Amino acid sequence: MDGKINLSVDLGAGLKLANPVLTASGTFGFGHEYSDFIDLNRLGGFIVKGTTLEPRQGNPSPRMAETPSGMINAVGLQNKGVDYFIENIYPTLTDFDSEVIVNVSGAKLDDYVAVAEKLSPLDKIHAIEVNISCPNVKAGGMAFGTTTAGASEVTSAIRKAWPRHLMVKLSPNVTDITEIALAVEGAGADSVSLINTLLAMDIDVERRRPRISTITGGLSGPCVRPIAVRMVWQVAKKVGIPVVGLGGICNADDALQFIMAGATAVQIGTANFIDPTTTIKVIDGLEDYCRRHNISDINELKGII
Amino acid sequence: MPKISKDFILTGRRMLPSGSCLMTFVTADGSELPEIAPGQFVEIKIDDVPSAMLRRPISVCDVRYGTELILFVKPLGQGTHHLVSMPEGKKVNIVVPLGHGFTVGDCKGQRCLLAGGGVGAAPLVYLTRALKQAGATVAVVLGGRSASDVEGVNSLYEAADAVVVSTDDGSAGSKGVVTLNPIFNGQWDRIYCCGPTPMMKAVARIARDKSTWCEVSLENHMACGLGACLCCVEHTDDHGNVCVCTEGPVFNIKRLESWMEK
Numbered sequence: 001m002d003g004k005i006n007l008s009v010d011l012g013a014g015l016k017l018a019n020p021v022l023t024a025s026g027t028f029g030f031g032h033e034y035s036d037f038i039d040l041n042r043l044g045g046f047i048v049k050g051t052t053l054e055p056r057q058g059n060p061s062p063r064m065a066e067t068p069s070g071m072i073n074a075v076g077l078q079n080k081g082v083d084y085f086i087e088n089i090y091p092t093l094t095d096f097d098s099e100v101i102v103n104v105s106g107a108k109l110d111d112y113v114a115v116a117e118k119l120s121p122l123d124k125i126h127a128i129e130v131n132i133s134c135p136n137v138k139a140g141g142m143a144f145g146t147t148t149a150g151a152s153e154v155t156s157a158i159r160k161a162w163p164r165h166l167m168v169k170l171s172p173n174v175t176d177i178t179e180i181a182l183a184v185e186g187a188g189a190d191s192v193s194l195i196n197t198l199l200a201m202d203i204d205v206e207r208r209r210p211r212i213s214t215i216t217g218g219l220s221g222p223c224v225r226p227i228a229v230r231m232v233w234q235v236a237k238k239v240g241i242p243v244v245g246l247g248g249i250c251n252a253d254d255a256l257q258f259i260m261a262g263a264t265a266v267q268i269g270t271a272n273f274i275d276p277t278t279t280i281k282v283i284d285g286l287e288d289y290c291r292r293h294n295i296s297d298i299n300e301l302k303g304i305i
Numbered sequence: 306m307p308k309i310s311k312d313f314i315l316t317g318r319r320m321l322p323s324g325s326c327l328m329t330f331v332t333a334d335g336s337e338l339p340e341i342a343p344g345q346f347v348e349i350k351i352d353d354v355p356s357a358m359l360r361r362p363i364s365v366c367d368v369r370y371g372t373e374l375i376l377f378v379k380p381l382g383q384g385t386h387h388l389v390s391m392p393e394g395k396k397v398n399i400v401v402p403l404g405h406g407f408t409v410g411d412c413k414g415q416r417c418l419l420a421g422g423g424v425g426a427a428p429l430v431y432l433t434r435a436l437k438q439a440g441a442t443v444a445v446v447l448g449g450r451s452a453s454d455v456e457g458v459n460s461l462y463e464a465a466d467a468v469v470v471s472t473d474d475g476s477a478g479s480k481g482v483v484t485l486n487p488i489f490n491g492q493w494d495r496i497y498c499c500g501p502t503p504m505m506k507a508v509a510r511i512a513r514d515k516s517t518w519c520e521v522s523l524e525n526h527m528a529c530g531l532g533a534c535l536c537c538v539e540h541t542d543d544h545g546n547v548c549v550c551t552e553g554p555v556f557n558i559k560r561l562e563s564w565m566e567k
Binding site: 026027028029033034037057058061062063064066068069070071075078221272273274275276277 | 357525537
């Protein structure tokens with residue numbers, strides 16, 4: 001195929017991406033950490049790390065354990081708080097062609113709302129991703145994301161405070177993720193992203209101790225991909241809003257699985273730790289796939305399964 | 306100094322009696338190495354080992370001729386076992402240079418003591434040469450459990466003015482831990498330390514008690530090596546939890562009071 005291939009996707013509510021590839025929150029810092037390796041302008045967008053109302057020191061070490069084809073983390077949302085982000089980080093992010101999406105986390109409802117309110121005047125931020133699914137904070141986080149009532153309540157509250165695209169990140173640690181997806185859609189979410197990490201645990205049998213300080217943490221990496229693809233497929237069948245798929249994507253074929261399962265866009269997470277150029281390889285790989293299969297628009301592949 | 310992610314070729318390997326391997330890499334495309342400071346590290350991608358998904362952080366032992374990257378690797382887990390058994394000619398992807406290295410700066414005439422333990426001492430090889438080049442006096446003290454841990458290692462420090470050894474069992478050099486070595490009784494302007502955590506803490510406490518300038522190189526468990534994942538943090542007295550991979554691995558002990566007491 002010789003013509004130009006369209007990789008751009010529309011997530012609705014003003015969030016258009018030049019290509020479907022985003023970076024997952026917490027795996028890409030604020031973007032600059034990767035600027036030696038890739039041109040950040042080539043990304044569809046990047047989702048900067050979880051921001052909370054107050055600064056957080058996060059969990060004690062050790063925070064990470066490597067497991068077969070994956071890793072468990074328990075960072076605990078270490079960040080310098082939304083005010084620091086607005087004053088010091090935001091001004092460095094305004095000149096990119098890529099969309100910059102801020103991931104918002106909180107321990108209680110008012111915190112989520114306050115962060116969204118503080119971010120709302122930043123006109124280069126066209127979208128926030130609300131994390132109602134962090135397994136590594138004691139209060140809030142996943143607690144909101146594991147019941148339909150909690151997910152609906154937090155989404156409604158943020159919806160009132162945030163005027164632009166509202167993406168809600170879902171937890172896989174539930175019996176039926178489609179119920180939660182429908183709840184946040186009903187409460188005003190413009191898109192859903194899934195999956196966040198799976199609650200997991202690893203034990204050092206020689207020392208007879210858990211490998212991470214919080215005992216349990218969130219599992220990510222290629223080992224979770226088949227679960228994530230399944231959940232994206234289930235959710236995409238049920239909701240009317242766009243779905244953003246993530247979970248163990250390492251290459252273009254992985255990304256295509258999510259797209260064929262119904263995702264409009266994808267996020268690259270743990271793979272950024274293994275190969276800092278993964279995102280660009282995925283974008284190039286998607287284009288190459290379309291060329292080989294005579295597809296002029298990546299959107300033709302969405303939800304074909 | 307910009308970081309690169311590049312394919313390298315293993316061009317030389319030498320197993321030492323301790324079981325560690327001295328490995329020499331050059332870039333696959335023949336280009337020169339980026340500027341690398343003593344104390345910085347690399348992240349190596351281990352192919353073909355499913356249990357080693359993440360890169361392995363390895364400190365830079367030495368840099369030669371602007372093209373040879375020398376790493377000293379101890380096989381500890383499946384990833385590093387695979388690494389040390391690689392044949393010459395094998396290609397690997399390496400991200401380099403990473404982290405914040407040792408302070409060399411204006412050290413003309415300064416008396417520097419470099420204390421290292423086991424394979425952790427590796428970065429002191431490159432540091433020795435850098436300090437000597439800058440006009441410092443350099444003494445190296447190496448620790449190990451027994452003679453085999455230090456055998457073949459001393460020669461790496463040929464640039465140093467003096468190299469002494471301590472072993473736990475007394476089979477080489479002074480008997481006992483590194484900090485019992487009489488060399489610590491000397492007058493030092495700077496102490497640099499790299500090795501097992503208990504040893505570094507012991508050296509740091511000696512330096513603190515004598516009000517001697519001291520830097521240590523931490524080896525916290527890492528994932529990305531780029532300051533993105535926040536997995537390798539250490540508590541500093543001035544800035545709370547910071548990434549060892551970007552703010553370190555080398556820290557002045559002034560920032561690590563709580564680490565020393567932990």
